[in-house]
Amino acid sequence: MIESASLTTSTQDMARQLRMQSQGAMSLNIAYVGIVSNLFESLHALKEGTVEALAKESEMDTLYVRRWAEAAFAFGYLDVTNDVYRLTPLGDLMRPTHPETQFNIPVGSILSTHMADRAAELMVTGERPGEKVLAERKNILPWFGAMLEASFSGVFEKEIYPAIKIFGEVDRRGGTVVDLGCGNGWYLRSLAHRCHNIRGIGWDGFDENIRRAKDLARKEGLESRLSFHLGDIKAFSHARPADIIAMNRALHHVWDQKESVFEILKNHLAPGGAVLIWEPAWPQSIQELKEPRRRPLAVQNLGEHVQGNHLLRPEEIASAFHSVGMKSEIVLFAEGAEAVIIGYLPG
Numbered sequence: 001m002i003e004s005a006s007l008t009t010s011t012q013d014m015a016r017q018l019r020m021q022s023q024g025a026m027s028l029n030i031a032y033v034g035i036v037s038n039l040f041e042s043l044h045a046l047k048e049g050t051v052e053a054l055a056k057e058s059e060m061d062t063l064y065v066r067r068w069a070e071a072a073f074a075f076g077y078l079d080v081t082n083d084v085y086r087l088t089p090l091g092d093l094m095r096p097t098h099p100e101t102q103f104n105i106p107v108g109s110i111l112s113t114h115m116a117d118r119a120a121e122l123m124v125t126g127e128r129p130g131e132k133v134l135a136e137r138k139n140i141l142p143w144f145g146a147m148l149e150a151s152f153s154g155v156f157e158k159e160i161y162p163a164i165k166i167f168g169e170v171d172r173r174g175g176t177v178v179d180l181g182c183g184n185g186w187y188l189r190s191l192a193h194r195c196h197n198i199r200g201i202g203w204d205g206f207d208e209n210i211r212r213a214k215d216l217a218r219k220e221g222l223e224s225r226l227s228f229h230l231g232d233i234k235a236f237s238h239a240r241p242a243d244i245i246a247m248n249r250a251l252h253h254v255w256d257q258k259e260s261v262f263e264i265l266k267n268h269l270a271p272g273g274a275v276l277i278w279e280p281a282w283p284q285s286i287q288e289l290k291e292p293r294r295r296p297l298a299v300q301n302l303g304e305h306v307q308g309n310h311l312l313r314p315e316e317i318a319s320a321f322h323s324v325g326m327k328s329e330i331v332l333f334a335e336g337a338e339a340v341i342i343g344y345l346p347g
């Protein structure tokens with residue numbers, strides 16, 4: 001009797017927990033609609049407004065906007081008085097142009113749902129269609145670069161940049177930083193704002209990324225120091241050796257060609273320079289995946305599987321450096337969820 005009572009309680013607890021998680025997902029879904037339909041930004045521009053005014057400002061359908069506004073109110077993104085809506089502080093953080101924006105969280109969550117659904121479909125056959133799966137959601141694709149920037153520029157600025165001494169050394173000698181798989185170029189822009197003598201070269205295989213990277217560099221007045229080029233990492237070539245070659249979340253995309261990629265890295269490095277590989281740190285043991293900061297890695301790795309990739313252990317990357325005669329050092333950040341593996345030529 002006692003046993004069945006405690007079983008019932010624990011089922012109720014689990015059901016309550018699941019309902020709360022379900023509401024968390026609903027809240028992110030509603031935020032996502034407001035982000036990609038420009039509703040948060042439009043309401044910010046208006047300061048406050050009726051559904052009709054918001055629909056006009058955002059150029060969206062009035063009836064859809066009404067249903068969205070009710071749900072956004074229910075989940076705390078909007079306040080309302082006499083049918084006039086305004087953003088709450090939480091709603092304000094959903095604006096992609098907010099200096100401390102958190103828009104990446106709902107957009108990342110919907111991307112994760114998309115990848116989960118694709119994994120569920122593909123599990124039957126084992127097919128792995130590749131990176132094109134990322135581009136299947138037309139509402140998400142334009143946000144990809146900005147989402148990575150919002151997710152990782154904070155870790156870079158607060159933890160990685162202060163810990164990696166070579167940035168300062170290369171800045172003092174006016175050196176060159178190459179970023180392979182540069183996305184929207186945020187890493188080079190962030191570095192160029194901190195290191196005023198550095199020159200940067202970004203390289204990416206997706207032309208939309210290069211277009212955006214050039215555009216953003218121009219808007220921030222950095223176009224004379226940063227250049228961006230379309231090209232495959234596996235075919236990277238540059239006449240002058242670089243002082244730093246960075247690859248951020250890009251190595252796992254080309255890991256199947258690691259032998260030639262690591263030769264390219266070594267052959268393009270100037271004496272005294274360093275290769276900085278930043279990757280999510282796949283842990284040594286499955287137990288570590290339970291840590292809250294590392295849990296998302298497990299979900300990401302399911303999505304990586306769909307794309308034909310997998311996340312890497314920092315030690316595997318260190319060993320790839322050693323196989324081309326380079327030394328390496330592993331530095332962990334973000335409570336162990338992120339790793340920078342520094343490779344350099346023996347002196």
Ligand SMILES: C[S@@+](CC[C@H](N)C(=O)[O-])C[C@H]1O[C@@H](n2cnc3c(N)ncnc32)[C@H](O)[C@@H]1O
Binds near residue numbers: 182205231
């Ligand atoms: C996860 S994103 C990371 C982007 C950026 N480094 C960042 O941290 O925001 C991986 C990037 O690598 C690029 N990429 C993947 N494989 C590539 C290849 N073979 N050649 C060039 N770029 C590639 C993609 O276009 C994408 O921009």
